[in-house]
Amino acid sequence: MNDKNTQDVHGRCYCGAVRFLIAAETEPFWAGYCHCRDCRQAHAAPIYQYVYVEKRYFRIIEGSAFLKWYTRAESARDSFKRFFCERCGSKVYNYLLTDKDNSEVELCGTFPSLFDDQEIATNNTWSPQVHEYCAESIVDLSLLHDDLPRFQKEETSLPK
Numbered sequence: 001m002n003d004k005n006t007q008d009v010h011g012r013c014y015c016g017a018v019r020f021l022i023a024a025e026t027e028p029f030w031a032g033y034c035h036c037r038d039c040r041q042a043h044a045a046p047i048y049q050y051v052y053v054e055k056r057y058f059r060i061i062e063g064s065a066f067l068k069w070y071t072r073a074e075s076a077r078d079s080f081k082r083f084f085c086e087r088c089g090s091k092v093y094n095y096l097l098t099d100k101d102n103s104e105v106e107l108c109g110t111f112p113s114l115f116d117d118q119e120i121a122t123n124n125t126w127s128p129q130v131h132e133y134c135a136e137s138i139v140d141l142s143l144l145h146d147d148l149p150r151f152q153k154e155e156t157s158l159p160k
Contacts, residue, residue, distance in 0.1 A: 036133035
């Protein structure tokens with residue numbers, strides 16, 4: 001299996017109404033597993049996998065009219081939004097405006113479980129590199145033997 005993404009990555013929501021593309025040769029900005037309460041509640045899951053890329057490499061190619069967004073914190077409306085398909089409720093991506101090297105960077109974070117080709121979802125390019133918000137985890141992390149770094153509540157793997 002090739003570790004480099006040499007073709008566009010395609011994905012879709014559960015019902016297929018919303019389809020997206022990540023441009024070929026895109027390198028993830030960061031990828032991991034999140035254990036925080038907000039993400040667990042938003043995804044109705046005990047843990048979830050994400051991969052963030054620069055917004056310019058992520059594109060909705062079908063069904064943008066079906067996308068709705070939500071963010072719990074009113075103060076974060078301009079910097080963080082969770083987009084989902086209104087037909088099936090599937091989370092499609094997160095928008096995040098963050099800072100790197102004193103410059104604003106727009107990111108889109110999607111979920112490898114939505115990739116059409118699940119083999120691509122498991123290759124080294126897209127595989128998780130960290131566990132984040134481990135202090136909030138409801139999963140017994142001692143049972144996971146993946147040797148990934150584990151960040152607690154205040155720490156983050158987000159590149160600065």
